[in-house]
Each structure stands twice: as C-alpha cells, then as structure tokens.
Amino acid sequence: MPNLENLRKQAKQILRWRRQGHYPVAAILREWLPRFSGSTDADLMASEFQLKDAQEVVARRNGFESWQALIHGTQTMNPNSTVPSRKPTLQWAEPQLFVSDMAVALEHYQRLGLSIAFTYGDPPFYAQVVRDGTRLNLRLVASPVFAEGVREKEELLAASLVVDDVKALFLEFQQAGIEFQQSLRKEPWGARTFIVKDPDGNLVLFAGS
Numbered sequence: 001m002p003n004l005e006n007l008r009k010q011a012k013q014i015l016r017w018r019r020q021g022h023y024p025v026a027a028i029l030r031e032w033l034p035r036f037s038g039s040t041d042a043d044l045m046a047s048e049f050q051l052k053d054a055q056e057v058v059a060r061r062n063g064f065e066s067w068q069a070l071i072h073g074t075q076t077m078n079p080n081s082t083v084p085s086r087k088p089t090l091q092w093a094e095p096q097l098f099v100s101d102m103a104v105a106l107e108h109y110q111r112l113g114l115s116i117a118f119t120y121g122d123p124p125f126y127a128q129v130v131r132d133g134t135r136l137n138l139r140l141v142a143s144p145v146f147a148e149g150v151r152e153k154e155e156l157l158a159a160s161l162v163v164d165d166v167k168a169l170f171l172e173f174q175q176a177g178i179e180f181q182q183s184l185r186k187e188p189w190g191a192r193t194f195i196v197k198d199p200d201g202n203l204v205l206f207a208g209s
Contacts, residue, residue: 004071007058011067014054021045023120027128027135029053030117032060041118061091094128095159096137097202098145102127104199105138111176112196134161136204146201157195158202166192166208 017025026041055067064070099105114129125140170184182195193207
C-alpha cells in the first residue's frame with residue numbers, strides 16, 4: 001500500500017495538470033472517472049474539477065471506490081509506518097514515437113485499429129493513440145531522429161507490443177492491406193512476432209506466444 005502522503009501528492013499533481021490545461025491528463029480522467037468517459041478533451045478541460053475529483057482518480061487507480069476507502073485501507077494495512085509497505089508497481093508504459101507529419105501518422109495508426117485518445121496543439125504536435133491496453137504517444141519533430149536507413153539496417157525498434165493472439169492480429173493487418181517490415185515468424189525462444197514500419201520509419205514489433 002503506497003504512503004498516504006505520496007497519494008496526496010499524486011492527487012495534487014493531477015489537479016495541477018488540470019488547472020494548467022495539460023491536455024494529456026484528459027485521457028487519465030476519462031479512464032478512471034466514469035462520468036467523464038464520453039467527454040471530449042475540450043469539454044473535460046472546461047468542466048468543474050476539484051481536489052476531491054483528483055483524489056477519486058488516485059483512489060480508483062489503487063483499487064478503491066473512493067478517497068475515504070483508500071485512506072481507511074492505507075491506515076488499516078500500514079497504520080504506523082510512513083514508508084511504503086511494498087515496492088511501487090509499474091502500471092503501464094507509453095512508448096513515444098517521433099513523427100514528421102501528425103495527420104499521416106494518425107491515419108496510419110488508425111489503420112492498425114488504434115483510436116485517437118487525444119491530440120494537443122493547433123495544429124497538433126502531440127497525440128496519443130490507444131487500443132485495448134496499449135498506448136502510443138506521437139510527438140511531432142522537425143527533422144528525422146535517425147539518418148535515413150539506419151533504423152532498418154540496425155533493426156532499431158521503437159516499441160514492442162504484446163498480443164494475446166498475434167497470428168489473428170497479423171491476419172487482421174494483412175486483410176487491411178498493411179505492409180510489413182517483417183512477416184509473422186517464430187523466434188528461436190518460442191515467441192511469434194511481426195514488425196510494422198510506420199510512415200516515419202518507426203519499427204513497431206507485435207509479439208505473442
């Protein structure tokens with residue numbers, strides 16, 4: 001169970017992001033607060049939002065229905081200690097991919113079945129696409145991060161995504177006309193993998209047993 005003081009700091013950070021108009025927080029609020037699940041970024045950022053709402057986000061992320069329940073659980077499990085009773089859990093990862101044309105990149109990842117969680121900027125220079133438990137952040141850059149051909153030659157992956165049925169996903173992409181950097185194959189360690197290259201040369205590996 002996390003330290004109660006750290007939980008308070010997390011809630012204050014979420015409230016601070018919201019007040020500063022930090023749009024990526026909109027995806028967090030949609031995920032953890034059911035009343036915001038259908039809200040657009042603009043509507044959500046314009047809605048009333050208080051510390052108690054940020055505390056509810058923190059509570060739900062830790063498996064509790066309310067802030068009061070979280071406090072009770074924290075005090076019950078660790079009433080006298082000010083240090084965490086266990087190591088923090090890494091809950092998910094969000095690989096960041098660098099793109100040169102946001103519209104083209106978004107269209108590509110939508111063809112892969114990912115939906116747009118949010119875009120930031122006008123025109124957008126930052127965006128997030130999601131599918132199931134996968135989140136990919138897209139960041140617009142003015143020049144290539146790698147020299148032409150380096151990523152393909154060195155097989156430098158931008159992200160590795162784990163799939164429960166990798167063959168079914170490969171066939172889905174194949175039917176959608178997706179071009180593959182590497183077709184579906186079985187690796188020496190037993191995993192089945194394939195690789196898709198996006199319009200900016202980012203190599204995204206999909207893997208499953």
